[in-house]
Structures are given as C-alpha cells and as structure tokens.
Amino acid sequence: MAADGKRTVGVFDIRIIIGGLIGVYGVILTLLGLLNNSDEELAKGDGLNINLWAGLALILVGVAFVAWARIRPLAVPDEQTSPDAKDEPHHR
Amino acid sequence: MLHAATDDTFRLDADFFDFTIIAIYFAVVIGIGVIARRQISTSLDFFLSGRSLPAWVTGLAFISANLGAVEIMGMSANGAEFGMATVHYFWIGAVPAMLFLGIVMMPFYYGSGVRSVPEFMRRRFGTGAHLVNAISFAVAQLLIAGINLYLLATIVNRLLGWPTLVSLVIAAAIVLSYTALGGLSAAIYNEVLQFFVIVAALLPLTIIALHKVGGWEGIQDKIKPSDDQLSSWPGTELTGIADPVLSVIGIVFGLGFVLSFGYWTTNFVEVQRAMASDSLSSARRAPIIGAFPKMFIPFIVIIPGIIAAIIVPELAALKAGEGAGDVKYNDAILLLMRDLLPNGMLGVAIAGLLASFMAGMAANISAFNTVFSYDIWQQYVVKEREDSYYTRIGRIATVAATFIAIGTAGIASNYSNLMNYLQTLFGFFNAPLFATFILGMLWKRMSATAGWTGLVSGTLAAIVVALLSEDALGSASLGVLNLKGQGASFVAAGAAFVVDILVSVIVTMFTGPRDEKDLEGLVYSLTPKESLVDPDEMHLPWWQSPPKLAGIGLVMVIILNIIFR
Numbered sequence: 001m002a003a004d005g006k007r008t009v010g011v012f013d014i015r016i017i018i019g020g021l022i023g024v025y026g027v028i029l030t031l032l033g034l035l036n037n038s039d040e041e042l043a044k045g046d047g048l049n050i051n052l053w054a055g056l057a058l059i060l061v062g063v064a065f066v067a068w069a070r071i072r073p074l075a076v077p078d079e080q081t082s083p084d085a086k087d088e089p090h091h092r
Numbered sequence: 093m094l095h096a097a098t099d100d101t102f103r104l105d106a107d108f109f110d111f112t113i114i115a116i117y118f119a120v121v122i123g124i125g126v127i128a129r130r131q132i133s134t135s136l137d138f139f140l141s142g143r144s145l146p147a148w149v150t151g152l153a154f155i156s157a158n159l160g161a162v163e164i165m166g167m168s169a170n171g172a173e174f175g176m177a178t179v180h181y182f183w184i185g186a187v188p189a190m191l192f193l194g195i196v197m198m199p200f201y202y203g204s205g206v207r208s209v210p211e212f213m214r215r216r217f218g219t220g221a222h223l224v225n226a227i228s229f230a231v232a233q234l235l236i237a238g239i240n241l242y243l244l245a246t247i248v249n250r251l252l253g254w255p256t257l258v259s260l261v262i263a264a265a266i267v268l269s270y271t272a273l274g275g276l277s278a279a280i281y282n283e284v285l286q287f288f289v290i291v292a293a294l295l296p297l298t299i300i301a302l303h304k305v306g307g308w309e310g311i312q313d314k315i316k317p318s319d320d321q322l323s324s325w326p327g328t329e330l331t332g333i334a335d336p337v338l339s340v341i342g343i344v345f346g347l348g349f350v351l352s353f354g355y356w357t358t359n360f361v362e363v364q365r366a367m368a369s370d371s372l373s374s375a376r377r378a379p380i381i382g383a384f385p386k387m388f389i390p391f392i393v394i395i396p397g398i399i400a401a402i403i404v405p406e407l408a409a410l411k412a413g414e415g416a417g418d419v420k421y422n423d424a425i426l427l428l429m430r431d432l433l434p435n436g437m438l439g440v441a442i443a444g445l446l447a448s449f450m451a452g453m454a455a456n457i458s459a460f461n462t463v464f465s466y467d468i469w470q471q472y473v474v475k476e477r478e479d480s481y482y483t484r485i486g487r488i489a490t491v492a493a494t495f496i497a498i499g500t501a502g503i504a505s506n507y508s509n510l511m512n513y514l515q516t517l518f519g520f521f522n523a524p525l526f527a528t529f530i531l532g533m534l535w536k537r538m539s540a541t542a543g544w545t546g547l548v549s550g551t552l553a554a555i556v557v558a559l560l561s562e563d564a565l566g567s568a569s570l571g572v573l574n575l576k577g578q579g580a581s582f583v584a585a586g587a588a589f590v591v592d593i594l595v596s597v598i599v600t601m602f603t604g605p606r607d608e609k610d611l612e613g614l615v616y617s618l619t620p621k622e623s624l625v626d627p628d629e630m631h632l633p634w635w636q637s638p639p640k641l642a643g644i645g646l647v648m649v650i651i652l653n654i655i656f657r
Contacts, residue, residue: 017281018288021285022289025289032434033436044431044433050433051436
C-alpha cells in the first residue's frame with residue numbers, strides 16, 4: 001500500500017504476464033532455431049529459419065511489455081478508503 | 093505427416109517442445125484464474141471486474157472475445173473458398189459497427205449503469221420484452237458455446253488424436269476452471285493473452301506462406317479460378333446471390349447494417365467487456381481501440397486461407413472440384429500449419445488456436461452467467477437476497493452452462509458448415525434485438541407491448557426465411573426461396589429487422605406510451621446531454637478522445653476498402 005492510498009498491481013499486471021509468456025516462448029523458439037536447424041527442418045519453412053526469427057521477435061516484444069509495466073506501473077483504485085481515487089488518471 | 097487410408101483426417105506432428113509450449117500456456121491460464129480469485133470481493137467485481145481495467149486491456153479483450161474458433165477457422169475457410177470478398181466481414185461488418193458502438197451506443201449503456209442488454213430492455217420496455225430477450229439471449233449463448241466447444245474438441249482431436257468426447261470434456265473442464273475460479277477478470281486477462289499468442293502464431297505463418305507462394309504477385313498469378321477472387325466487390329460468390337446489385341445490397345444492408353451492427357452493439361458478450369472500463373471515455377474507447385487491430389486481422393486470417401487454397405495440394409484439388417477425401421475448407425489453417433511450421437513454432441500455433449477457441453467459449457459462458465443470475469434468477473425466481481447469494485448462483489450457472497454446452501456441441505456437430513449455422517443464429521437473435529433497441533432508443537413514443545411483440549415477430553420472420561431457404565437450417569430447410577449459404581442468413585437478418593420495425597410501429601399505434609420520466613437516460617431525446625459525455629473528455633489528448641480516434645479508424649477502413657475493392 002503506497003502512501004497515496006493506492007497500490008500497484010505488481011506481478012498481476014497483464015503486461016508482465018503477456019511479456020513473461022511471450023518472452024519465454026521467444027527463448028524456447030530461439031534456442032530451437034539455433035540448435036535444431038538442419039536442412040530438413042528449414043525446408044518446411046521454405047528455407048526461412050522461422051523459429052529463430054520469430055523467437056528473436058518474441059523476445060523483443062516480451063522485453064518491451066515488461067519494460068512498459070516497470071516504467072508505468074498500473075495502480076489499483078482503492079474504493080473503500082478513497083472513492084475519489086477512481087477519477088484520477090491511475091493508468092496509461 | 094499424413095496417415096492415409098485407415099484414417100482420413102490428417103495429424104499435426106507435434107513433438108516434445110510443442111507440448112512444452114502448450115503446457116506452459118495452460119499453466120499460466122489456470123494460474124491467472126487462481127490469482128484473480130483472491131482479488132474478488134463484491135458481485136459487481138465478479139461480473140464486471142469492478143470497472144477498473146484500463147481501456148487498452150478492455151479494447152483488446154473486446155476483439156479477442158470475438159477472435160475465437162469461428163473467426164480463425166471460418167474466415168480462413170471463407171478466404172480459401174471465396175477469396176478477398178471475405179474482408180466484408182471485417183471492413184463492412186465489424187469495424188464500422190465497433191466505431192458506432194463506441195460513439196453512439198456506449199454512453200447509453202455506461203451512463204444508465206445497466207449490467208446487461210436484457211437489463212436495458214427491462215428498464216426501457218418493462219418485463220415482457222425483458223423476459224423474451226433474456227431467455228433468447230441465454231439460449232443463444234448456450235448454442236454458440238456449443239459451436240465453440242465442438243470446434244475446439246474437433247481441433248484437439250485432429251491435432252493430438254484424442255477421441256472427440258474426451259477432448260470435449262477436457263476442454264470444457266479447463267474453460268470451466270478459469271471462468272468459475274476467476275470470474276470476468278480472469279477471462280478478460282486470458283483473452284488478451286491469447287490475442288498475443290494467436291498473433292505470434294499467425295503472423296509468422298502468413299509470412300512463410302507469402303514467401304512460399306511468391307508474394308502478392310504469386311497469389312495473383314496462381315489463384316484459381318481467376319483473379320476475380322482478389323477483388324472484394326460485388327462478392328456474388330460469398331453471398332450466393334448472382335445479381336451483382338442485389339449482392340451488394342445484401343452485403344451492405346444484411347451483413348453490414350443488420351447483422352454486424354446487431355452483433356456488435358447488442359451482443360453483451362462484447363458490450364460486457366467495454367462496461368468493465370474505469371470511466372465513460374474508457375468504455376467508449378474500448379470498441380474503438382479494438383477496431384484498429386480488427387482492421388488488420390484479415391491479413392493474418394484471410395490471406396493464409398487464400399494461399400492455402402493455392403499451395404496445399406488437398407485444398408487445391410478440392411477447389412478445382414476434384415474429390416479431396418475428407419478435407420474441407422475449414423481445415424485451411426491447420427493444413428497450412430502442417431505444411432509450413434517447424435516444431436516449436438507449431439507448438440505456439442497450437443497453443444494460440446486452443447486458447448482462442450477457449451476464449452470464445454469462455455466469453456459465451458460468462459455472458460450467460462451474468463444474464464442468468466441477474467436477469468432471470470434475480471428478477472423472476474428468487475428476489476432480494478444478499479449479494480453473495482447471486483455470486484454463488486453465478487458460479488452454479490457457469491458449471492451448468494458448461495455441461496449444457498457439451499450437449500449443444502452435439503447439435504453443432506450435425507451441421508456441415510458451422511459458419512452458416514452461426515450467421516443464421518445471429519439473424520434469429522441479434523437482428524430483431526438491434527431493431528427494437530435502435531427504435532426504442534430513438535423513439536420515446538414506442539410502447540412496452542411493442543417492445544416484446546417486435547422481438548418475437550422479428551425472430552419468427554428470420555426463422556421463416558431460414559426455413560424457406562435452401563440450407564440455412566440444414567436439412568430442415570424447404571428450399572422454396574433460391575437462397576443459400578451466407579446470403580440466406582443476410583436476407584433472414586434483413587427480414588427480421590424490417591418485420592420487427594413494422595410490427596413495433598403498428599403495435600405502438602394501438603397501445604399507450606410509457607411515462608417519460610421512467611425513460612430518462614434510456615431514450616436519446618430524454619437524456620440530459622451532459623450524461624452522455626465524460627466531463628474529463630475535453631481535457632483528453634487526441635489519441636484518447638473517442639470521436640477523434642473513431643474518425644481516424646473510419647478513414648483507415650475506407651482506404652482499405654478502396655485498395656482491395
């Protein structure tokens with residue numbers, strides 16, 4: 001509970017959850033793309049190493065989401081103690 | 093890998109890594125439900141997430157509730173069969189309707205504080221229209237949940253080889269555990285999550301498919317039967333209406349105006365998402381923000397479908413009219429995944445598909461539970477009990493709805509084309525509702541009796557058209573009218589709308605008006621203008637102002653329509 005009567009949602013912030021899941025998928029795909037890239041594997045994706053590129057893109061997206069959540073934390077309006085909190089810009 | 097002869101359905105060759113990726117998704121989904129449960133206190137919290145979600149979350153949840161089984165399988169199937177005409181579902185149908193909802197309708201919902209569309213009907217028209225609407229809505233949700241569940245189980249069966257019944261029960265159990273444990277918060281969070289996973293799967297799939305076919309030029313060269321399939325108008329193949337002028341009228345009035353406006357503005361599955369916002373301007377922004385990604389979904393759903401019909405041998409054979417075994421257009425995305433995705437990416441795609449199918453069903457179940465506990469149980473069965481009682485009823489309704497959906501999945505399995513079935517249902521339930529709604533909102537004279545008689549006669553009109561068509565009700569259709577496929581459901585919806593309006597106007601002439609002071613906030617001319625705008629809205633920057641955002645969206649969708657005409 002912060003001093004202004006609001007608490008941040010922390011890990012429950014949807015951006016952390018999205019960023020976390022997308023990031024983990026990115027790591028798995030990147031590793032698969034690096035370690036399991038025989039010609040037969042690549043032939044399926046028409047010669048593109050789709051695991052590697054998609055994995056790297058997902059890592060970037062995941063990091064961006066987590067960074068966004070860290071830089072602009074989302075506060076929970078505490079309606080019991082301060083009904084006015086709802087009107088304040090507590091997100092975005 | 094194809095198993096020939098003994099088993100005509102194809103399998104996707106998932107390996108350890110794919111299953112790991114799928115398992116991680118489900119662990120997170122269940123985890124959210126458990127964590128979300130700790131944050132639930134009052135029943136308003138459970139049903140509308142305490143109206144505390146930021147607009148971008150509800151905006152994305154708004155379209156991901158709709159990015160379910162039917163959207164992905166149905167639209168890519170339509171893309172494979174009819175080509176670019178399928179974009180009408182997005183650029184004539186969904187997007188204008190979503191902008192209209194944000195600009196015109198949302199202030200009424202949010203301002204009057206109603207929790208569901210049936211509740212709005214009760215306050216505008218009294219108990220008659222309310223009861224008719226609540227029951228038909230609840231029935232529609234159970235039928236549509238059955239479609240989602242059936243598709244989900246079919247996919248699980250095709251992907252993993254589990255028997256359909258086992259797949260059904262397992263899918264139902266997972267959907268049940270997170271909606272019942274976490275309420276709408278968990279459902280909405282999962283919808284947003286699945287949106288990103290599905291995009292992470294479909295975008296690379298589209299890119300490889302485009303690479304393989306040789307880009308847009310490759311599609312233009314190779315598309316069969318001719319590159320007419322790359323222009324969206326007049327869409328005669330899509331509607332099944334041979335005359336181009338009538339086909340355009342069918343698309344614009346039937347699909348664009350009645351079906352889509354009806355679906356997006358009166359379907360509480362969608363509206364409930366926006367109602368969970370923290371302010372009126374957030375609620376208005378939700379469908380408008382959702383409209384932007386919605387505009388571009390055709391590129392990762394329809395384009396892969398078109399390419400699948402070119403590069404997947406079984407589909408190409410089917411389109412050329414040669415027998416292709418059990419393969420249907422519905423399989424377009426799955427066949428493309430089978431042919432193009434390496435293990436790893438395949439797992440992400442399967443997780444995304446499973447998630448989106450579940451999201452569709454979870455949305456139906458949570459809307460059913462809201463309407464059942466507030467609008468049916470609290471109104472007509474057990475009145476004036478404490479809040480926790482109705483929350484408990486909501487949980488019981490969720491469980492019951494899931495079991496019933498296993499049954500309605502059986503009904504859905506009797507239809508060979510689920511897209512036609514679904515559009516027909518929308519014609520029965522949403523088109524009359526939209527007519528009554530719009531008329532009741534704009535015309536203060538409209539009487540209470542006109543409310544329910546309009547709804548009933550509109551639904552009956554749609555059922556009659558579907559019965560007389562060639563195939564809208566499957567084998568029950570009589571074939572008197574020369575209408576088939578999705579054109580039949582456009583016409584049924586149009587008939588429902590027109591009949592509803594006519595009956596409402598005539599009945600109103602012979603019945604008394606409602607007291608004007610009961611209608612404040614519910615009829616446009618009787619609503620104080622200040623309650624329709626958020627007092628803070630003046631101070632919002634342009635990128636948060638609903639009308640300005642909607643204007644940008646409208647211009648973009650018109651440009652898209654012109655480019656792909």
